[in-house]
Amino acid sequence: MRIATWNVNSIRSRISHVTDWLKNNHCDIVLLQELKCTEENFPKETFEDLGYNIALYGQPTYNGVAVLSKTPIQIIYKGIPGFEDPSARYLECFTNGVTVACIYVPNGGEVNSDKYLYKLDFLKHLQHYLKQRIALENNFLLGGDFNIALDDDDVFNVDVMQNQTCFTKQERIALQQILGIGFLDALRLSIKEQTFTWWDYRGGAIFKNKGMRLDYIFLSSGLIKQFDSTFVDKTPRLLEKPSDHVPVVCILKNSTK
DNA sequence: ATGGTCGCCATGCGA
Numbered sequence: 001m002r003i004a005t006w007n008v009n010s011i012r013s014r015i016s017h018v019t020d021w022l023k024n025n026h027c028d029i030v031l032l033q034e035l036k037c038t039e040e041n042f043p044k045e046t047f048e049d050l051g052y053n054i055a056l057y058g059q060p061t062y063n064g065v066a067v068l069s070k071t072p073i074q075i076i077y078k079g080i081p082g083f084e085d086p087s088a089r090y091l092e093c094f095t096n097g098v099t100v101a102c103i104y105v106p107n108g109g110e111v112n113s114d115k116y117l118y119k120l121d122f123l124k125h126l127q128h129y130l131k132q133r134i135a136l137e138n139n140f141l142l143g144g145d146f147n148i149a150l151d152d153d154d155v156f157n158v159d160v161m162q163n164q165t166c167f168t169k170q171e172r173i174a175l176q177q178i179l180g181i182g183f184l185d186a187l188r189l190s191i192k193e194q195t196f197t198w199w200d201y202r203g204g205a206i207f208k209n210k211g212m213r214l215d216y217i218f219l220s221s222g223l224i225k226q227f228d229s230t231f232v233d234k235t236p237r238l239l240e241k242p243s244d245h246v247p248v249v250c251i252l253k254n255s256t257k
Numbered sequence: 258a259t260g261g262t263c264g265c266c267a268t269g270c271g272a
Binding site for chain 1: 260261262263264265266270271272
């Protein structure tokens with residue numbers, strides 16, 4: 001089973017990139033972030049024609065997350081239970097024998113701004129919720145855009161990024177604490193060398209490889225025995241009018257069914 | 258030191 005996550009930065013602007021990529025990269029489950037559209041305006045038929053069932057949590061203009069799956073989807077939660085949040089950033093589903101949560105963590109704006117404090121609050125509530133959640137459901141996959149670089153290796157230059165949003169000590173500790181609940185960072189089970197998933201649109205960052213690793217797939221311990229590999233596909237970032245993020249793909253071996 | 262580039266019910270805002 002192949003599971004991908006991709007922040008597409010507007011699904012309607014990126015529809016040809018996403019469908020072309022899915023035709024060349026078979027995936028059973030796809031987690032999409034930053035749809036930037038309502039559920040009514042999501043191009044459902046395009047993905048149904050590719051054989052996908054669709055679960056959506058959308059809003060106008062900003063945010064928005066989706067889960068696509070080749071098998072039927074049961075929506076568990078829209079939004080983090082117990083956290084009041086008007087933004088469409090968390091969608092938890094059951095499909096293909098696994099619980100998958102698609103997440104778009106707030107960017108955070110300037111360090112110590114209201115947006116930054118909201119980001120930390122969001123992460124705190126996420127941690128508290130997931131701690132009790134995976135105690136009950138141990139086949140749990142959390143994937144998406146976390147807007148945090150976990151380790152020094154996950155940014156192009158630690159000095160430039162020092163005390164910058166997405167790389168502050170507080171944010172990295174918050175992400176480490178979520179991992180510490182009992183998740184494993186799927187990419188790091190496969191790949192040790194520096195691997196970015198995002199490059200700024202500005203200044204030709206992709207050509208200078210000035211990027212960061214902001215997109216992750218976390219596996220709960222119940223899924224570890226099924227783990228095969230994880231990879232990042234950088235090629236869509238080199239197309240015309242790309243998303244600033246690229247897909248991360250995790251491959252799980254077939255379970256006992 | 259600032260702005261740089263995108264996408265959005267449109268023009269400043271969020272990323």
